[in-house]
Amino acid sequence: MTSVDEPARPNGRIRDAARTQAEILDVATQEFARLGYDGARVDEIAARTRTTKRMIYYYFGGKEQLFTAVLERAYTVIREAEQKLDVEHLDPVAAIRRLAELTFDHHEQHPDFIRLVSIENIHGAEHIAGSEKLGRIGSPALDVIRRILAAGQESGLFTADVDAVDLHAMISSFCFFRVANRHTFGALFGRDLVAPEQREHYRAMLGDMVIAYLTAERSTH
C-alpha cells in the first residue's frame, strides 16, 4: 500500500485528467460488461481504478452517464474499425465473404462490446437514444455493403434486390448470436460456439450462408 506499488510514474505527472477518465472508462467497460448495468457497482468500479469514486461523478456525472460514455466509446471503436475495411478491390462475391469474415472476427475479438449491446437492449436502448454522439455516428460498413451489393447486382452475380441494412442484419445476427448466446447454447446443446477448434467451421458457414443467399435462384413461394 506504500507508494512503492507505483513503479516510477512514466509521465512524471500525478494529475492527468485524460488518463484518469480513460482508466475509469476501461474499468467501467469491464464491470458493466461483466455484471450488467444494475449488477455493476460504482464503488467497485472506483476501487479497481487508481482514482476514487468522486472522480466518476466529477467527470461523468453519475452511473447512468458513465454507462452512456462507455457505450459511446465502444461504438466509436467499432466504427473506426469499419472505416479500415478494404474489400472493394475484390469481386462482389469475394468482397461480401471477406466482409462477413471480418465482421465475424470483430465480434469474436470484442465480447465485452457484444455484452454491452445485449445489456443496452435489455434497457430498451435508452442510453443510445439519449446520446447525441451515438445518434449521428452512422455506419461505414453499411456504405461498403451498399456499394458491393450494387456492383454484384449490376454484374448479375447477385440475384435481384437485397437491401444493405437487411444483409447487415443477417451477417450480424449470426456473429452476434454466436458470442452473446454462447453460454445458454452451450449449456443446453453441449456445444461451445466459440471453441477455437470450431472457429474456422463457423466462419466458413457464415460466408457460405451469405453467398448462397445472394446468389441463389429465387423460387416463387
Place this chain on the structure above:
Amino acid sequence: MTSVDEPARPNGRIRDAARTQAEILDVATQEFARLGYDGARVDEIAARTRTTKRMIYYYFGGKEQLFTAVLERAYTVIREAEQKLDVEHLDPVAAIRRLAELTFDHHEQHPDFIRLVSIENIHGAEHIAGSEKLGRIGSPALDVIRRILAAGQESGLFTADVDAVDLHAMISSFCFFRVANRHTFGALFGRDLVAPEQREHYRAMLGDMVIAYLTAERSTH
C-alpha cells in the same frame, strides 16, 4: 383498498398454493424480463402479486431460485411448443422452411423469453447450469431437424453434411437477433426489425437464406 376490489372469487377459495405460485411466476417473468436480474426488485414483484414477499421466499427460497424457476417454466413452454411441430409430412425443402417460419413466429410471440435468455447469458448461464430440470430438458426441434436433414441429404436435395445443431443455431440466430437487438438496431439504423409491415419480408428472408444455404452448390474455398 377494501375487499370490494376483489370481484367475488371464482373458485370460492382464498388459499390456493398452485395459483399463488403461478401468479408469482407470472409477475416475476415480467419483471425479470423488463429490468434484468439485478434490476428486478423482489418487493416490486411481490407488490404486483395478490400475495406478499413472504410467499416468494416460502415457495422459491430466494431471488436467485425464483429466477431459475422463471427460466425453467419459460423453457418448458418452448419445448412443449416444439413437441407440437408437425412438418415431417412435407418434402425436406418445404419442411425446413416451415420449421424456420415456426421458429420465427415463436420468437416474435415470446419477447419476454428472448429477454430472459439474454439476461441469463449476461450471467454466464449459471442458473441453467444449476438447474437439474433444464439440464435434461433436451430439444424436440433438434430431433425434427435431424430427421429432415437426413431425408434431404438422402434424396440429394441438400448438399452434403450439415449438422443439425449448426442449422438450429443459424435459424435461431436470425430470429433471436431480430427480437433481442431490436432496440439498438432501431436506434442506430432507423429500422424496426419487428415492425408488423416488415414481418413477412423477414420471415421470407429467413426461409430463403436457410434453403439457399442447404441447396447451394458448394464451391471450393
Place this chain on the structure above:
DNA sequence: TCGCTAATGTACGAACTAGTACGTTAGCTA
C-alpha cells in the same frame, strides 16, 4: 513565485433491498 483553479481525496448519509422472525388462519382430516 504567487495565487488560482482544475483535479483529487475523505467521510458520510439517506434510501433502498434482500431476507427473516414472529404471528395468524383457512380448511382438511380424524
Place this chain on the structure above:
DNA sequence: TAGCTAACGTACTAGTTCGTACATTAGCGA
C-alpha cells in the same frame, strides 16, 4: 367439531449502494 398444518401476513433489520458535502493540492499562468 376439534385440532393440526400448510398457507399466508406484518413488521423489522442488517447490509448495501448511489450520491454528495467538504477539505486539499498540483501545477499552470500572470
